[in-house]
Amino acid sequence: MSRSLPLPPLDPEASLAANARRVLAVRVDELFSYAPVIPDADASEALHDARIAAKRLRYTLELFSSVYGDEGERAIERLKELQEDLGQLHDHDVRIALIDEKLSRLGDLPEAEADVVRPGLEALVERERRARAMAHAAVVKRWRTLERQKVLARLTALATEPPPG
Amino acid sequence: MTAKRSSEFDPDQPFRAAMRDAIALQWAAVWKAMPEVIAGEDPEAVHKMRVASRRLRAAMDVATDCFPRKWYRPLHKTAKAVTRALGDVRDRDVQLAELAGERERASDTERPGIDYLIAGIRRDRKKARKAMIRFLDRLDADGIPKRTKRRFPRPKGGAKKSRRATEVDS
Numbered sequence: 001m002s003r004s005l006p007l008p009p010l011d012p013e014a015s016l017a018a019n020a021r022r023v024l025a026v027r028v029d030e031l032f033s034y035a036p037v038i039p040d041a042d043a044s045e046a047l048h049d050a051r052i053a054a055k056r057l058r059y060t061l062e063l064f065s066s067v068y069g070d071e072g073e074r075a076i077e078r079l080k081e082l083q084e085d086l087g088q089l090h091d092h093d094v095r096i097a098l099i100d101e102k103l104s105r106l107g108d109l110p111e112a113e114a115d116v117v118r119p120g121l122e123a124l125v126e127r128e129r130r131a132r133a134m135a136h137a138a139v140v141k142r143w144r145t146l147e148r149q150k151v152l153a154r155l156t157a158l159a160t161e162p163p164p165g
Numbered sequence: 166m167t168a169k170r171s172s173e174f175d176p177d178q179p180f181r182a183a184m185r186d187a188i189a190l191q192w193a194a195v196w197k198a199m200p201e202v203i204a205g206e207d208p209e210a211v212h213k214m215r216v217a218s219r220r221l222r223a224a225m226d227v228a229t230d231c232f233p234r235k236w237y238r239p240l241h242k243t244a245k246a247v248t249r250a251l252g253d254v255r256d257r258d259v260q261l262a263e264l265a266g267e268r269e270r271a272s273d274t275e276r277p278g279i280d281y282l283i284a285g286i287r288r289d290r291k292k293a294r295k296a297m298i299r300f301l302d303r304l305d306a307d308g309i310p311k312r313t314k315r316r317f318p319r320p321k322g323g324a325k326k327s328r329r330a331t332e333v334d335s
Contacts, residue, residue, distance in 0.1 A: 004226065012181035012231040019180040023227050059223035063187060067176045091259060098260070102282060120278020124267060 004056055005030045020064035025159035027057040032152050038143045041136045044093045051086035054079055057155075068158050075158075078151055085139045092132035099125040184228035189317035191221035195247060196310050202251070203301055208258035211297075215251040222248060236316060243309055250300040253293035257286050 005026050010019045034050035037043045058079040061072045068075075103121050106114040146152070174183045198214035201207065225241045261283065268279045304310065 007227060010180065010227065010230045012184075013179055015177050016174055016180050016183040017176035019227075020176070055219065056223065056226075059220055060227075062220070063223055063227075064174075066174045091263065094256070095260060095263065098286075099282065102285065117278040117281040120271065120275035120280075121282065122278070123271075123275045124279060124282070127267075 004053075005033075016064065017067045020060075020067040021159045023060055024057075024064070024068070024155065027053075027060045028152065028155045028159055031057045035143070039140055041133065047086065047136075047139070048090050048093070051083060051090055054083045054086060058083060071154060071158055075151060075155055078146060078149065082139075082142050082146065085135070085142045089132065089135040089139055092128055092135055096125060096128045096132065099128065181228075181231040184224065184231050185317055186320035187224045188221065188228060189314075189319050191217060191224050192310075192313040192317055193319060195221055195244075196313075199301060203298060206294075208255070208262070211251055211255050211258060215248060215255050218244060218247040218251060232316075236312075240309075240313060240316065243304070246300070247304075250297045254290060254297050257290035257293060260286050261290070 007026050008022055010022060031050065031053040034046065034053060037046040037050065040046070058076055061068055061076045061079070065072055065076075099121055103118070103125065106118060106121075109117070174186065194217035195214060198210065198217050201210040202214050221244045222241075225237075225244050229237065229241065231237075264279060264283050264286070268276060268283065271279050
C-alpha cells in the first residue's frame with residue numbers, strides 16, 4: 001500500500017494559504033518522484049502507487065482551491081485525466097491477477113467443468129494483457145503531455161511562498 | 166442557506182479554522198451518502214460515499230497538527246476505515262461492470278469461463294457488502310456521526326457560487 005511522503009510541521013495559527021503551499025510542495029514532489037517508473041510497463045505496484053499519489057495531489061488542489069486559483073483548477077483537470085488513465089491500467093492489473101488465480105485453481109474443479117470454463121478464462125486473460133499494454137501506453141503518453149505542458153514547474157510555482165510586500 | 170464550500174475559504178484565515186470547516190463539510194458528505202449505501206445495491210451510492218471518504222481523508226491527513234491527538238486520531242482512523250470498508254465492495258463493482266461488457270462480446274465457447282469469473286466476484290462482493298454494512302451500522306451504534314458533528318460543526322455558508330464539487334447540500 002502506497003504511503004504518502006511525510007508532511008512538514010504545519011502551523012495551525014498561520015494562514016490557510018501558507019500551510020496549503022507547504023502541503024502542495026510535498027504532494028507535487030510525491031507524484032513526480034514516480035517519473036522514472038512511468039515508462040516501465042512491468043512496475044505494476046509502483047504504477048498503482050503513482051495513481052494514489054495523483055489522487056492525493058488532486059484532492060489537495062481541490063481542498064485548497066481558494067488558495068491555488070485558476071492555475072490550480074487547470075492542474076486538477078490534467079490530474080483527473082492522468083488518474084483516469086492510471087485507473088484503467090490498475091483495473092486491468094486486478095483482472096489479470098484474478099483470472100490467473102482462477103486458472104491456477106482449475107484443478108480444484110471436476111475436469112469436465114474445468115474444460116468448459118478454461119477457454120473463456122484463457123481468451124479473456126489474453127485480451128486483458130493486450131488491453132493492459134495499450135492502457136500503459138496511454139499512461140506514458142499522458143505523462144509526456146504533462147511534461148510538455150510543464151505541469152511540474154507550474155505546480156512548483158504554486159507551492160512557492162509569495163514574496164513579502 | 167447554502168453550505169460553505171472549500172472554494173470559499175479565505176486564504177488568509179487561520180489554518181485550524183479553515184480545516185475545521187473543511188473536515189466538517191467532508192464528514193457531512195460521508196454521512197449524507199451513507200443511508201443510500203445501506204439501503205440499496207446501487208454501485209454509484211458506494212462510489213459516491215467512497216469518494217467523499219477519500220476527500221475527508223485528504224483533509225484530515227493535513228490537519229493532524231491542528232487538533233488534540235486524543236480525539237482527533239480515533240476519528241482520523243475511522244475515516245480511513247470507511248474508505249477501506251467501501252473499497253472492498255467498490256472494487257468488485259468495477260470488475261463486474263467491465264466483465265458484463267466482456268460477456269456480451271464473448272463467443273459461446275468463452276462465455277462459461279466469464280460466467281465462472283463473474284459468479285466468483287459476485288460471491289466475494291456479497292461477503293464484502295455484508296462486512297461493509299456491519300461496519301457502517303457499528304459507526305452509528307458507536308455514535309460516530311454525532312461525535313464528528315460535535316467536533317466539526319457545520320460552518321455557516323454564503324451565497325457565493327462554487328467551482329469545486331465539495332458541496333454538501335444546497
